[in-house]
Amino acid sequence: MSLKKINIENNKIRDLIPQVLTIIVLISVIIYFATNAQINMGNRGISFGFGFLNQEASFDITFSMIEYDGSHSYGRAFLVGLLNTLLVSVIGIFFATVVGVFVGISRLSNNYLIAKVAEWYVEIFRNIPLILQIFFWYFAALRALPLPENGISFNDISFLTIKGLYVPKFIWTNFNIFLLSVISAFISIYFINSYSTKQREQFGKQLPTTTISLITLILIPLITFLFLGVSLSFEYPVLKQLSSTVYTFDGGVSIIPELIALALALSMYTATFIAENVRAGILGVSKGQKEAAASIGLNKNQILKLVVMPQALRIIIPPTTNQYLNLTKNSSLAAAIAYPDIVLVFAGTALMQTGRAIEIISITMLTYLTLSILISMFMNWYNKKMAIKEK
Amino acid sequence: MNLIAKPSKKNIKTYLPIGVVLVSFSLLDVFINAFISYNILGFLPSQVSYFSPLILGFIGLYLIRIDFSGFSSLDNLNKNINSSNFNAVLSLITLFILIKSIPPLLNWFVLEANFLGNSKEDCTGDGACWVFIRVWFNRFMYGLYPDAEQWRINTAFIMLFIIVGISFFTSEKLKKYFILFLVFVFPFLGIKLISGGSFGLEYVESAAWGGLSLTFIISAFAILFCFPIGVFLALGRRSSLPAIKYISIGFIELWRGVPLITVLFMSAVMFPMFLPDGTFIDKLIRVLIAITLFEAAYMAEVVRGGLQALPKGQYEAAKSLGMGYWKMNALIILPQALKLVIPGIANTLLALVKDTPLIFVVGLMELAGMIGLAKTNPKWLGMAMEGYVFAGLVFWVICYAMSRYSQNLEKKLRTER
Numbered sequence: 001m002s003l004k005k006i007n008i009e010n011n012k013i014r015d016l017i018p019q020v021l022t023i024i025v026l027i028s029v030i031i032y033f034a035t036n037a038q039i040n041m042g043n044r045g046i047s048f049g050f051g052f053l054n055q056e057a058s059f060d061i062t063f064s065m066i067e068y069d070g071s072h073s074y075g076r077a078f079l080v081g082l083l084n085t086l087l088v089s090v091i092g093i094f095f096a097t098v099v100g101v102f103v104g105i106s107r108l109s110n111n112y113l114i115a116k117v118a119e120w121y122v123e124i125f126r127n128i129p130l131i132l133q134i135f136f137w138y139f140a141a142l143r144a145l146p147l148p149e150n151g152i153s154f155n156d157i158s159f160l161t162i163k164g165l166y167v168p169k170f171i172w173t174n175f176n177i178f179l180l181s182v183i184s185a186f187i188s189i190y191f192i193n194s195y196s197t198k199q200r201e202q203f204g205k206q207l208p209t210t211t212i213s214l215i216t217l218i219l220i221p222l223i224t225f226l227f228l229g230v231s232l233s234f235e236y237p238v239l240k241q242l243s244s245t246v247y248t249f250d251g252g253v254s255i256i257p258e259l260i261a262l263a264l265a266l267s268m269y270t271a272t273f274i275a276e277n278v279r280a281g282i283l284g285v286s287k288g289q290k291e292a293a294a295s296i297g298l299n300k301n302q303i304l305k306l307v308v309m310p311q312a313l314r315i316i317i318p319p320t321t322n323q324y325l326n327l328t329k330n331s332s333l334a335a336a337i338a339y340p341d342i343v344l345v346f347a348g349t350a351l352m353q354t355g356r357a358i359e360i361i362s363i364t365m366l367t368y369l370t371l372s373i374l375i376s377m378f379m380n381w382y383n384k385k386m387a388i389k390e391k
Numbered sequence: 392m393n394l395i396a397k398p399s400k401k402n403i404k405t406y407l408p409i410g411v412v413l414v415s416f417s418l419l420d421v422f423i424n425a426f427i428s429y430n431i432l433g434f435l436p437s438q439v440s441y442f443s444p445l446i447l448g449f450i451g452l453y454l455i456r457i458d459f460s461g462f463s464s465l466d467n468l469n470k471n472i473n474s475s476n477f478n479a480v481l482s483l484i485t486l487f488i489l490i491k492s493i494p495p496l497l498n499w500f501v502l503e504a505n506f507l508g509n510s511k512e513d514c515t516g517d518g519a520c521w522v523f524i525r526v527w528f529n530r531f532m533y534g535l536y537p538d539a540e541q542w543r544i545n546t547a548f549i550m551l552f553i554i555v556g557i558s559f560f561t562s563e564k565l566k567k568y569f570i571l572f573l574v575f576v577f578p579f580l581g582i583k584l585i586s587g588g589s590f591g592l593e594y595v596e597s598a599a600w601g602g603l604s605l606t607f608i609i610s611a612f613a614i615l616f617c618f619p620i621g622v623f624l625a626l627g628r629r630s631s632l633p634a635i636k637y638i639s640i641g642f643i644e645l646w647r648g649v650p651l652i653t654v655l656f657m658s659a660v661m662f663p664m665f666l667p668d669g670t671f672i673d674k675l676i677r678v679l680i681a682i683t684l685f686e687a688a689y690m691a692e693v694v695r696g697g698l699q700a701l702p703k704g705q706y707e708a709a710k711s712l713g714m715g716y717w718k719m720n721a722l723i724i725l726p727q728a729l730k731l732v733i734p735g736i737a738n739t740l741l742a743l744v745k746d747t748p749l750i751f752v753v754g755l756m757e758l759a760g761m762i763g764l765a766k767t768n769p770k771w772l773g774m775a776m777e778g779y780v781f782a783g784l785v786f787w788v789i790c791y792a793m794s795r796y797s798q799n800l801e802k803k804l805r806t807e808r
Contacts, residue, residue: 019634028640033665040664055587111478112471115487127790128783129745132759136783139766140776329650337753357660365649365657372648 035356050363052354053078059349061340063256074350081345082367088262088341089328095267096327097320099272107279118275126272131333133269138261138337145257148239149247159237163248165255166237174230178221181230185220189213241245258339262331270327274320281316282308314386321379328371342367398457405463406454413451417444418486425491445483452479474752511771523774524781527765531758534601538593540593544604547581578615582608598673598755603785606757610678610744616683617743618736621690622729626720627697628691639691651746654681659753678750686743693735697728730804737797741790758782 041048053075060070064080065087106118125133143162147153151161159166172178196207224230237252285308293307335343335348342364351360395397398406420431421444432440453471460466468628472482504520514520524531558569585608588594600608627639629642646654658681659674666672701724709719729736748759756764762778765771 015632019632022638023634026576026684037664040668043668054647108472109478109481111481113482117485119490123791124787127741127745127787127794129748129759129786131751132779132783132786135759135775136779140779143775154689167507230504254469332650332652335652343652343656347653357664361653361657361661365653368650368653369645369648 016388041358042115047357048358050359051315052356055354057353059353061345062338063259074346074354075257077350078342078346078363079341080090081342084345085328085334085338085341085343088259088334088339089324091259092266092270092327092331093264093324095263096270096274096323099267099271100166100320101278103271103287104275104278105282108282122272122275125268130265131336133265134261134337135332136207137264138257142257142261147247148249151239151249157236157250159239162257163254164257165260166249166252167255168234168236169251169253170229171233171235173232173314174224174228174235177228178230179223181221181228182217185217188216188220192216218343232302250339256339258334258337261337262334262339266327266330269330270323273323273326276325277319278312280319281312281314284315285311310386317382317386318379321375321382325375326374328375329368332368398454398625400457400460403457403460406457407460410451410454413447413454415451417448417451417483420444420447421487421490425494444487445480448483449476449479450481511774519777519780520774521777523765523771524776527761527771530602530765531761532602533604534761535599536595536601536604536755537593537599540595541586543584543587543592546585548604548607551577551581574615578612584610600675602761603757603758605755606744606747609675609682609747609750609757610740612679613682613686613743614740616679617690620683620687622694622725623741624687624691625694625698628695643688643691646685647692651682651685651749652752653684655749655752657681674753675755676678678753678755682743682746682750686739686746689739689742690736693732693739694728696735697730697732698724700731701728732802733801734797735799737793741793741797744790744793745786751799757784 038048054073056070057072057074057077058070059077061068061077061080063084065083066076066080068076098272103118103121106114107122109115109118145160145162148159148161148163151159151166153159157168193209194211196209199205199207225232235251237249237254239247240250241247254271289307289311290303293303298306331341332343338344347364348361351357354360398410423429423431430440432443434440435443453476454478455465456469456473458469459463460469473479498525499518501518504515505514505516505518506521507513508522509526510522511520512519529538529541533544536544537785541604551573554569554573558573558728561569580666583653584592585600586595586597611629624639627635628643630636630639656680658677662677705723705727705798709723714723751760753764759779759782762775762782766773766775766778
């Protein structure tokens with residue numbers, strides 16, 4: 001056996017030992033925990049399993065987007081919680097993006113005052129723990145709102161009170177036809193866009209794509225209203241007297257203060273991070289790019305739309321998706337103010353009632369893991385799509 | 392025609408005074424309106440008087456927008472807040488909102504606030520009731536820790552400051568020993584002092600700890616432990632050994648994929664199930680483990696960023712000198728990699744400090760939790776605003792100082808590569 005061969009084999013063994021050791025340690029820890037869990041559950045007379053998901057939950061949830069009451073199952077309660085988590089995340093992501101982009105651009109404004117105000121917005125809201133912001137909005141700011149009888153009225157259509165925001169309810173007739181029309185409008189816009197791209201690339205013709213798309217988007221649904229029997233009416237919230245001093249609103253949709261506080265805090269907090277991403281993205285486009293674009297005769301809007309934004313977006317999107325993910329995970333702080341999200345409903349109430357800690361915590365964590373993986377898969381797909389295609 | 396000519400250096404003598412007077416008048420109008428709620432232009436129809444400051448200010452700013460006026464301060468002003476009509480309007484609206492928001496804030500915080508007294512009844516003004524903070528201050532700082540024993544927490548923190556202070560001013564040679572003492576000996580000395588139970592100190596159970604001091608204790612220990620674990624995880628993720636690599640990846644991604652609150656729930660309700668019946672691990676320690684592992688995963692990703700940014704030549708050079716894996720990482724790779732990611736490390740530590748209030752889910756009460764307790768006290772109902780504003784200010788000062796310090800450190804350690 002030559003010296004070299006011995007050396008290689010030595011290396012192989014040297015590599016193998018730590019790996020085998022790690023795996024052994026890991027497996028023994030898992031076995032140790034599993035046996036303990038089995039003994040503990042045996043002592044308490046519960047067995048591992050997910051059958052409880054079909055049992056009657058027998059607790060109520062204050063806010064639900066699907067039909068739910070105590071007679072439904074734990075599985076349904078889980079679904080209610082999940083939907084509530086997604087609802088507050090989507091609302092939060094929308095407003096965080098709007099505010100974040102606005103503040104991020106403002107920070108680059110050549111107006112000193114605007115830039116300073118935006119900078120202080122970021123410094124203030126980024127450096128206060130999110131949970132304190134949620135507490136502040138929920139326990140301090142929203143509690144200062146008036147009682148229903150003196151609610152702040154927006155044109156007598158919506159009312160902001162201590163019990164939440166009351167908005168009109170949409171009552172559709174033939175909603176399906178309307179939905180189809182919107183979908184078909186989007187499909188036709190897709191075709192218009194690809195046609196105009198072809199025109200531009202082949203003949204150098206610029207079509208007013210944005211205007212045409214907008215018209216399509218308005219026109220097609222409008223036709224359904226005029227000819228296909230779609231109509232929309234509103235049910236407005238009306239003040240109702242329950243007893244001599246207690247008032248409430250009847251009808252409409254009530255948006256509970258927990259949701260408002262949570263969405264407000266989440267979007268204000270996350271907006272600061274998105275603002276920093278936007279700023280970094282726009283600063284990351286080198287000056288030479290803008291100068292080159294100007295030198296071939298593009299005007300200011302075209303430079304922004306065709307040269308700066310595509311490159312800036314490439315820098316902005318990945319960290320911003322990360323922030324969306326953080327926002328979704330942070331929405332679990334809902335448990336602190338009793339907004340019925342997945343953590344409060346499932347890892348809170350359901351766990352208290354069933355005592356099935358291992359199953360319920362695992363399901364909750366797996367749900368968040370799945371959400372994380374879905375969002376990062378989307379991010380990877382988008383990154384690939386936006387990546388520079390070198391010819 | 393001179394009056395409607397474009398403002399320029401020629402007509403500066405007429406335009407500048409008129410413009411300055413108009414802008415000052417519009418600001419004065421808003422100012423007086425905000426502070427003594429008197430409307431100078433109240434004799435005008437309401438819509439006109441409502442918009443008059445904006446209109447007057449806009450005309451004024453238009454008149455003083457003179458390029459190359461010869462006055463450097465005017466040029467600066469124009470460049471910064473008055474470069475176009477749009478900017479002028481934005482500046483005016485921002486200024487008006489700022490001026491308008493001063494009086495209510497000033498009133499609430501200072502002018503109509505109550506500072507003296509011992510109970511809620513002493514708060515007669517419309518503003519904040521700082522009496523609340525004053526009365527509860529001790530609890531906000533020390534939680535339910537017995538009053539007579541609080542000197543122990545103070546001593547621990549004062550010792551910490553003294554050691555840190557001394558180590559700043561000693562020579563490099565001694566500094567090393569101070570840092571080693573600070574990292575390996577002091578934390579355990581300090582925690583012994585605070586928990587007691589020996590050396591004639593009364594035992595104080597961790598359930599009684601709380602307030603801002605608990606925030607500091609948890610942050611300090613979590614930072615201490617999460618950093619080395621994070622570094623090892625990062626090295627593990629970059630390892631060429633598949634078993635170690637994939638275990639590290641799985642571990643990191645698992646913690647990064649779930650919210651901290653579920654991890655804390657896990658440490659509170661699920662973790663005891665995994666231990667032999669009858670074993671009891673203190674709640675505080677369980678929480679500390681949970682936070683440490685959670686933040687270590689984030690730290691690992693930050694450190695990995697630094698490791699990946701190092702050019703391959705550094706590894707090759709270290710190997711060509713005959714260094715082994717550990718020596719190479721300890722002496723060549725990590726010092727450079729960590730320096731590269733100081734902002735990331737600082738952000739992770741900042742996130743850790745901001746996450747500490749979450750321990751309320753397992754029933755431990757640091758500053759935010761104590762405020763939650765105090766505001767539900769029947770004698771002090773309705774004090775949520777004061778409490779959370781106070782807590783927000785405290786956390787803001789801590790976090791802002793940390794982020795500033797990290798920015799300075801980054802500048803100081805920046806070396807040309």
